Amino acid sequence: MEIGVVLLTVFVYGLAIFLWVREGSPNYVVGLLGGHLATLLSPFWQALYGFSYDPTMTAIYRLSIDERLQSLTRLQEYALPRPVFIGGWLNILPALLVFYLYRHRWWFPGYVTNVLTFTLFVVYYMLVEVIVQRQGWLLYHNSVLLPLGVPQLLLSAIMNGLVGLGTLAAILLTRRYSLTSLLWIVMPIPFALSLLVHGLLGAPLYTALILQAQSWAGAIGLLGTLGLLLSGAHIIAGSLGRPAEWRQTV
Numbered sequence: 706m707e708i709g710v711v712l713l714t715v716f717v718y719g720l721a722i723f724l725w726v727r728e729g730s731p732n733y734v735v736g737l738l739g740g741h742l743a744t745l746l747s748p749f750w751q752a753l754y755g756f757s758y759d760p761t762m763t764a765i766y767r768l769s770i771d772e773r774l775q776s777l778t779r780l781q782e783y784a785l786p787r788p789v790f791i792g793g794w795l796n797i798l799p800a801l802l803v804f805y806l807y808r809h810r811w812w813f814p815g816y817v818t819n820v821l822t823f824t825l826f827v828v829y830y831m832l833v834e835v836i837v838q839r840q841g842w843l844l845y846h847n848s849v850l851l852p853l854g855v856p857q858l859l860l861s862a863i864m865n866g867l868v869g870l871g872t873l874a875a876i877l878l879t880r881r882y883s884l885t886s887l888l889w890i891v892m893p894i895p896f897a898l899s900l901l902v903h904g905l906l907g908a909p910l911y912t913a914l915i916l917q918a919q920s921w922a923g924a925i926g927l928l929g930t931l932g933l934l935l936s937g938a939h940i941i942a943g944s945l946g947r948p949a950e951w952r953q954t955v
Contacts, residue, residue, distance in 0.1 A: 721737055730880065732876050732891065733805075736800065744793035746903070749783075752768065753911040753914075758842060758844075768783045814945045820942050823866055823870045830869075831862040845858075867941075871941055872894055
């Protein structure tokens, strides 16, 4: 598995460097680097949302949980597998593809277009997660059941879709920045957006799950999280839907 991920990563980076030379845009390479950076938070999301990776995969680092918190977080240890880190660019790939289409005038920002793009992002992340689960590389724990029968992979896909849409917005807004500026501004964006989406917007849900609240409280937490996520998508889609304004900022 790891060899295949490495070879695919080398190919993707080679393509990104080719586009950098051809188009004079380092955004592709910087975006890929940002995807790897965001995966460093994975052990924390495993602890909050109750999933884990195949323990046979080599880990880059492990997050140990204090014994007093183990009963709340359901697991004792969470790891960032090396293949997950190497393949972190998968999380940014949809945003970079749309950025490429925008540069070649095959994609035009507008509210409806942006909402459709967000929807396609969600579908992409769902497909990736289905494949990963079927291969046994990722497992959701039976003790973590979402209220109202909402599939766990759907919530994960919506969260990742929002991170992807926000990353796309950042790449578009900074598309003419220098390499140094992109490294300082754009590369940390996926990391920061993951903190915002999974850490803050998901708080109503994972708080109810960790505390094992009653079903009605869990339902309220889920609806609260979904409302925040969709509101975030609406805000970003609306902002990118006014290209005449943000085109003047770069």
